[in-house]
Structure formats: C-alpha cells, structure tokens
Amino acid sequence: KYYEPLQVGFQSANSGGKIPLGLKRKGLRIVVTGGAGFVGSHLVDRLIARGDSVIVVDNFFTGRKENVMHHFKNPRFELIRHDVVEPLLLEVDQIYHLACPASPVHYKHNPVKTIKTNVVGTLNMLGLAKRVGARFLLTSTSEVYGDPLQHPQVETYWGNVNPIGVRSCYDEGKRTAETLAMDYHRGAGVEVRIARIFNTYGPRMCIDDGRVVSNFVAQALRKEPMTVYGDGKQTRSFQFVSDLENNFCFEWGALPTSNAENMGAGQPVIGFELSACEYLARLSECSLYALWCRAFSIKITYSDDYCMIVEGLMRLMEGEHVGPFNLGNPGEFTMLELAQVVQETIDPNARIEFKPNTEDDPHKRKPDITKAKDLLGWEPKIPLRKGLPMMVSDFRQRIFGDHKEEGT
Ligand code: NAD
Ligand code: UDP
Numbered sequence: 001k002y003y004e005p006l007q008v009g010f011q012s013a014n015s016g017g018k019i020p021l022g023l024k025r026k027g028l029r030i031v032v033t034g035g036a037g038f039v040g041s042h043l044v045d046r047l048i049a050r051g052d053s054v055i056v057v058d059n060f061f062t063g064r065k066e067n068v069m070h071h072f073k074n075p076r077f078e079l080i081r082h083d084v085v086e087p088l089l090l091e092v093d094q095i096y097h098l099a100c101p102a103s104p105v106h107y108k109h110n111p112v113k114t115i116k117t118n119v120v121g122t123l124n125m126l127g128l129a130k131r132v133g134a135r136f137l138l139t140s141t142s143e144v145y146g147d148p149l150q151h152p153q154v155e156t157y158w159g160n161v162n163p164i165g166v167r168s169c170y171d172e173g174k175r176t177a178e179t180l181a182m183d184y185h186r187g188a189g190v191e192v193r194i195a196r197i198f199n200t201y202g203p204r205m206c207i208d209d210g211r212v213v214s215n216f217v218a219q220a221l222r223k224e225p226m227t228v229y230g231d232g233k234q235t236r237s238f239q240f241v242s243d244l245e246n247n248f249c250f251e252w253g254a255l256p257t258s259n260a261e262n263m264g265a266g267q268p269v270i271g272f273e274l275s276a277c278e279y280l281a282r283l284s285e286c287s288l289y290a291l292w293c294r295a296f297s298i299k300i301t302y303s304d305d306y307c308m309i310v311e312g313l314m315r316l317m318e319g320e321h322v323g324p325f326n327l328g329n330p331g332e333f334t335m336l337e338l339a340q341v342v343q344e345t346i347d348p349n350a351r352i353e354f355k356p357n358t359e360d361d362p363h364k365r366k367p368d369i370t371k372a373k374d375l376l377g378w379e380p381k382i383p384l385r386k387g388l389p390m391m392v393s394d395f396r397q398r399i400f401g402d403h404k405e406e407g408t
C-alpha cells in the first residue's frame with residue numbers, strides 16, 4: 001500500500017459489523033464508482049456513517065452531485081469526476097464498482113459507450129484492485145438471465161440472452177464484466193464479489209430515467225397517464241433501495257452498556273430524519289455517544305428490517321463468498337399490478353395508457369434468494385406497498401418542491 005495506512009484495518013469482518021460502543025473505529029478507504037447515482041449514493045451514506053473514507057468516482061452521466069452533496073464538508077468524503085473507461089490510479093482497500101447506467105433508456109442511449117463502460121471500465125477497476133490488493137465488488141444484474149426460461153432465477157442458471165439485441169450492450173456487457181471479475185480472481189488472485197441486483201426502486205432515482213417505477217410514480221404525481229408497455233402482463237420483482245433514516249431507531253427507557261450486544265437488540269420504536277440520524281451515526285464512533293445515551297436513557301438499536309439492497313452489498317463485500325448472489329425481492333408483480341399499487345398509493349383515479357413494448361423485453365423475472373439468505377443472512381423485508389410511499393415523498397418533493405402527505 002502506498003498511502004499512509006489508516007490506523008486499523010477493516011473492523012466489521014471481525015466484529016460482525018458491530019462496533020463496540022466507546023471504541024473509536026478506524027475505517028477503510030473505499031472507492032465507489034457510480035457513487036453519485038441512485039444505488040451508489042445510498043451505499044456511500046452507509047459507508048460514511050460506518051466511519052469509512054469514501055472516494056466517489058463518477059462521470060455524472062446519470063448520477064447527480066445533489067445525491068452526495070450532503071457529504072461535501074466531510075473530510076472522509078471525496079468526489080472525482082472521472083470516466084472509468086479511462087485508467088485511474090488510487091490507493092484503496094475496497095472497490096464497489098457500480099459505474100454503469102442501469103435504466104434501459106439510458107443504457108440504450110449510447111450502446112457502445114455502455115459496453116465500453118462494462119468491459120473496459122470493469123477491466124480498469126480490476127486492474128486497480130490487482131495493483132493495490134483491494135477487494136472488488138461488481139454490481140451485476142438480473143439481466144444476465146435475459147428472457148429467462150427458468151423461473152424463479154437461481155444463480156446456477158446461465159440465462160437466455162440475445163447477444164445481438166438492443167439490450168445486449170447492457171446484459172452481455174455485465175456478463176463479460178462477471179467473466180472478467182472471475183478471471184482476475186482465478187488468474188491474479190483478486191478478491192472479487194459479484195452481486196446480481198434485481199429491479200430496485202426508492203428515493204433519489206432519476207425522475208425521468210425511464211424505468212417503470214419512476215415512470216409510473218412521476219406520471220401519477222403529474223396527473224399524466226401511466227404508460228404500460230405491451231399488455232402489462234410481464235412481471236418484475238421490486239426491492240426497496242435502503243434508507244438511512246430508517247436504519248437507526250430508538251427504544252426509550254433502556255440503558256445501554258458499552259458492549260456490542262446492545263447493537264441489534266430490541267424493537268425499533270421511532271425512526272429519525274436523515275440529518276439527525278447521520279449525526280448520531282457519526283457520534284456512534286466515539287464514547288461521547290455512549291455517554292449521551294446514558295444521559296438520556298436511550299438505547300439505539302440497529303434495525304435489520306430496513307436494510308435492503310445496500311446492506312446486501314455490504315454483507316457480500318465483508319463476507320467470504322465470491323458469489324454470484326441474487327439480491328432482490330421475490331415479490332413478483334405484473335406491470336398492471338404495479339400500476340394498481342401506484343394508484344392506491346398516489347391517486348386512485350390515475351389513468352393507464354398502453355404503449356407498444358420495447359424489443360427483447362424479458363417476460364418475467366423473480367429472484368431465488370436462497371443463497372443470499374443462507375450464506376449472507378440477507379433477505380429484503382420491505383414490501384412494495386411499504387417502500388413505494390417513501391419513494392413517493394421524495395419524488396413529490398423533487399417534482400413540486402414541497403412535502404405534501406401522500407393522497408393530498
Ligand atoms: P444509476 O444510473 O443511477 O447510477 C449509475 C452511476 O454510474 C451514475 O452515477 C452514472 O453517472 C455513473 N456512470 C455511468 N457510466 C459511468 C462511467 N463510464 N464512468 C463513471 N461513472 C459512470 O444506476 P443505479 O440504479 O444506481 O445502478 C447502479 C449499479 O447497479 C449499476 O451497475 C447497475 O447496472 C446495477 N444495477 C442496478 C439495478 C437497479 O434496479 N437499480 C438493477 C440491477 C443492477
Ligand atoms: N489500471 C488502472 N489503474 C491501476 C492499475 C491498472 O486503471 O491502478 C488499468 C490499466 O490501465 C489496464 C487495466 O487496468 O488497462 C488492466 O490492468 P492490468 O494490470 O490487469 O493489465 P495490463 O495493464 O497488464 O494490461
């Protein structure tokens with residue numbers, strides 16, 4: 001390692017992710033490519049809150065500075081405008097490689113750029129991982145299964161992908177990225193991790209990014225008809241991204257002691273806003289926090305209930321298993337059922353408009369997550385009807401600039 005080493009290496013692998021209260025934890029130096037995007041920015045929030053130093057590498061094709069600007073004053077945060085298709089020299093402990101447009105509209109916009117990002121970009125980040133001995137996590141996708149002939153999809157299924165279709169830049173690109181990761185693992189000893197993420201929704205999605213949940217929500221809020229492609233009978237399984245404000249909850253009246261067992265016990269009672277939560281998370285790095293808890297007789301608990309995809313990625317990175325792992329919510333909906341849930345959540349009178357479907361649209365998709373449950377102890381717990389309102393609040397605020405309650 002060429003940089004001044006951080007005092008202590010990564011801790012959560014040894015302590016099960018639970019940092020004893022009263023101990024100052026020294027974090028890792030972590031690169032998140034695509035960290036200004038939808039999933040990446042939620043991951044960055046969690047890593048920063050955990051005490052790590054994070055370098056976001058992003059070319060802002062689909063990402064936004066607004067997604068990470070709440071970290072700008074934090075000395076543990078850096079933002080580099082960089083295209084991963086170009087080589088990059090950094091000294092880090094871990095690389096979360098997310099950089100790649102995920103919405104079909106975006107990845108089809110410049111397909112050659114998309115496949116370069118997946119192939120050359122992934123090659124560069126693996127070269128970086130090899131040079132500095134960093135652990136590398138690839139966010140692959142359920143699209144590697146193509147239009148699946150096996151349902152639900154298990155990791156051992158090799159997929160049914162059109163190599164010359166309009167989606168190939170993405171699905172074949174990700175398949176090649178997985179191949180590269182495995183070849184660097186076998187050939188160069190790089191510690192790799194592969195996640196196959198299924199359709200994810202939540203706050204901070206680009207409002208007009210063309211994916212179905214963001215489209216329906218924005219359309220219903222704007223009183224425009226929801227555009228259902230084809231007959232609307234195709235299925236997807238939607239998982240909620242993760243919301244930092246929901247990760248920390250309070251239980252009143254219990255006195256914490258300064259050991260790890262106090263983290264994770266108890267029933268969450270009250271959720272806090274992001275800012276307060278971040279503040280507490282930062283405080284939790286030092287004994288001041290334990291004192292504060294004692295003074296106010298408050299016990300902080302870490303609620304797994306709300307740790308969705310981001311938690312899955314972090315568990316995968318910290319664990320010993322290479323993968324690939326399906327990370328998704330097995331709850332399966334047709335697009336017509338999704339439109340119905342959006343109607344229930346936003347506006348019962350929201351209209352539906354049928355449009356011709358896009359080429360090569362997979363007919364069904366649903367993850368088998370047995371492997372993630374067994375080996376990572378991970379499963380999503382937020383059903384669509386619970387996650388959607390959290391996304392709607394965010395979209396409402398960004399579209400109208402206010403914070404009206406749902407249904408008003
Ligand atoms: P997103 O489009 O919001 O984020 C992608 C980020 O990568 C953006 O910030 C974008 O600016 C950046 N980026 C794109 N090309 C780049 C390049 N060449 N160099 C540097 N930065 C670049 O998408 P997301 O939903 O946050 O997806 C993140 C990752 O998760 C992607 O790899 C995607 O394939 C994967 N994934 C997401 C989903 C999902 O439903 N969200 C599903 C499966 C897989
Ligand atoms: N690379 C990079 N940063 C590094 C090390 C490598 O961007 O710190 C790039 C490098 O430019 C190359 C790719 O990663 O294009 C693969 O690197 P590797 O060393 O595996 O292969 P080689 O350079 O021998 O082709």
Ligand code: UDP
Pocket residue numbers: 103104105199210211212213215216227228229230232234235236335357358361362
């Ligand atoms: N879809 C739709 N209306 C839209 C956008 C998408 O009916 O406005 C459908 C699309 O045909 C696909 C599903 O929703 O069957 C999911 O599409 P999305 O682009 O969100 O992600 P994908 O899973 O196809 O990558």
